[in-house]
Amino acid sequence: MIDLKALRENPDLFITGAEQKGVDVDIPRLVELDAQIRALKAEQESLKAQQNKLAKEVGPQIGQLMGKMKSATGEEKSAIQAQVEQIKSAPAALKAQIQELDEKISAIEPDLTTIHLRIPQPADSDVPVGASADDNIELSTWAPNWWDKNKSFEANKGFKPRTHIELCTMHNLVDYPRGVKIAGSRSYILTGDGMRLHQAILRYAFDTMVNINGFKPMSVPVLVREEAMIGTAFFPGGKDQAYEVNETSRGGGQDMYLTGTGEVGLMGIHQDEILDEAELPLKMVTVSTCFRREAGAAGKDTAGLYRIHQFDKVEQVIIDVADEATSRKHHQSMMSFVQSLLQTLELPHRLLQCCTGDLGTKNADMIDIECWMPGRGDEDDAGTPAGDYGETHSASRLYDYQCRRLNMRYRQGGDAGKGPTTICHSLNNTVAASPRILIPLLEMHQNADGSVNIPSPLQPYMNGQSKIG
């Protein structure tokens, strides 16, 4: 959610920001509604001020008269009664006017809120302007010394690659048909070593974040209220992407939503709180099951483990003071955690600067990390895929966009401190999302006979096993 004050001062910034992100939202209309509602409220407030003033005068008068009334007789009584009614009439007249304004205000407010929530955070000026993922820019690449990214898989390793789908079948790592039987398309069952590898990478990623990078381990709800989805800015825009548990239709108090990322739970923790500056930055990590409808992705990446409805993800979040330089620094460090993780797993990858059209509504900046997946890309005449990068991580820098919605603030010196409260800045990044990360793990570390080497950091999590198959 953007700051309305900032919008008033510089609407063009937000209009341009929305255009660059390809978001269709009527910002001039909001500016207009905002002016209207403020004028109405100002008018209403001055009436309320009069009302409050009168109420303070009227109260004691009535009290006094009521006192007199008790000892009064017949005629006196009705005279006092009339006086009381007289006194009451002035505030009553004000009340009608206030109510009238109330109606005007509530006629405008829903519209205003709807537009307000949809205005995206303008991208930072150093984010390249572009329409879609095609305009993203490669920032850097990394590969282990045994891999030359300019050569084909076969040229690097001396044999043609099997896709992860073939490898999974070969070693019984995944059971797709039975997964689909239970839960429909894009569902799967990890079996045997498939499940073990899945758990190993999650544990490795989680432990690294906690033990080495000093993040606080958390378990958070994945079934949440709408407020949490709106607060974290996944709603209203992304409502199509979330599974809904429709409790109200069976008489429950509220509908719930399955989160598509642990970010929702982590960010929701300190909603509506004023944090002590001394306890910042908050660095938290969680591992949670993520649910995505993948609405609109029909026919895309239908095979394999790439695009699925349910997966597990280790997610990192940082909440800190409102300072651009600090946010940028955290952004870099959160990416570096991932880079070193991928390096220890010997997975070639690249950093991709997302352009404005690919940022999403809430980000000022986003950098994706993509791993090389030999089984992706176009196939040649012999049916061998060329390989391609596939997104495995996404590092977002949000400034105060999310925390403003969540009403998450901090103050110097904490509760006892002085000075104004300030809205926090937040950032988030994937650490490891599995089973998608199994794709490069299996495909990159496969041998000519189809067996797969397990990277050494994962071996302790697999009871010392060094190879699948």
Next chain:
RNA sequence: GGAGCGGUGGCAGAGCGGUUGAAUGCGCUGGAUUCGAAAUCCAGUUGGGCUUCUGGUCCACGGGGGUUCGAAUCCCCCCUGCUCCGCCA
């Protein structure tokens, strides 16, 4: 699922229709006292919006609606916590 009792400022905890945005205590900040500290005393200490901003004003006592000239206080709905019973991984 049933029954009962609650949700008030950073915390604890009063108020239960009228100068109450809120007693009191704790905490915190400043001052006095002291060589200094403790103790003591005095003062201050909720958040947010609008504004013609050394000021004015409105809103908020879980959330929303209602009654009333006036609501933290009465009524309705929802959320939520605790206790007991039931069920249960």
